[in-house]
Amino acid sequence: MKDEEFEPPYLFPDYRATRLRAPQHPPVKLPDEWFHHAPGPVFGRVPVGPHDADLTAGHPGEPLGERIIVSGRVTDSDGRAVANTLIEVWQANAAGRYLDPIDDHPAPLDPNFTGAGRCITDSQGRYRFVTIKPGAYPWRNHANAWRPAHVHFSLFGPSLASRLVTQMYFPGDPLIPHDPILNSISDPRGRELLVSRFDFETTLPEWALGYRWDIVLRGRNATPVER
């Protein structure tokens, strides 16, 4: 079974930083059985605290911004739940500023928000983060360039092929059509997979809006297609 894939290319000149960083040689193909069956990194050394899935906690006060709950299920492309795998997230605050010292966007930091979280999926592959909705922010890729609001996700999964770092976007964001990073994925069906959906079911009354985003990691029967 060959899964259709919508991976972005390495070289996408509209995203300027790819020009000097994309390898020129095509990758050397590893034997499938090795790529898909070799175990992935043992991430047990990465510390996950009991409150790490709540990005609004751990500070003296409440962060500013719109409180949200981002939840979903992690499966592999063969449809199996990916249980007990590490998810790491990071994001800008409501004003569009990262805590990272190299972010020099002149928007305020929030003393009550760090913007980094971790959790482990449960036996059904489910995850849930409480956070605030990140703001859009400018970047210097081209004139008047702005990133749509997004949350960065890093996932391990069971194998070398399942490792994934990606970004989750929000439905209806007017910046989405203008973003070269998301639009590096040429097929709209691929871009759609990175946009969460608003979800009343996980919205908590008087408390927080729910967004659902399911994630599919490459499974053992998947054969990556180079285009």
Place this chain on the structure above:
Amino acid sequence: MTPTPSQTVGPFFGFALPFAGDAVATPDAIRVEGQVRDGAAEPVGDALLEVWIGEQFARCRTDVEGAFHFVVAKPEEGFLNVTLFARGLLRHLHTRMYFPDARDDLLLSVDPGRRQTLIARREGEILRFDVRLQGEGETVFFA
């Protein structure tokens, strides 16, 4: 089911992904040092590398000089898996670092003209393993 596509790690992960002791997979083992450079031979100061094999795992963010280091024990397999993330990489890159005297079928199957990019070299007490993303001496990446 269609795998969720990749997106770049971006530049702003430094406050989130590193953790205390992250570069040390095995204490008091072999120190590996290297530098990541781009197609203009400039240092890549915002990359994240992960190395792992068996029960060993380590992570290191490059500094402004593009430099990274790891402390790892030499595994039976003779190589480490290396995963590299950076701003400007829409998908991560996967390669291997072979220890100086290690050889296997995969390494020998790689074009001899590029094979050296996969092999660490001894420099006194440490091993050196540089990564070139693009251009002259471009590292061999696997898929």
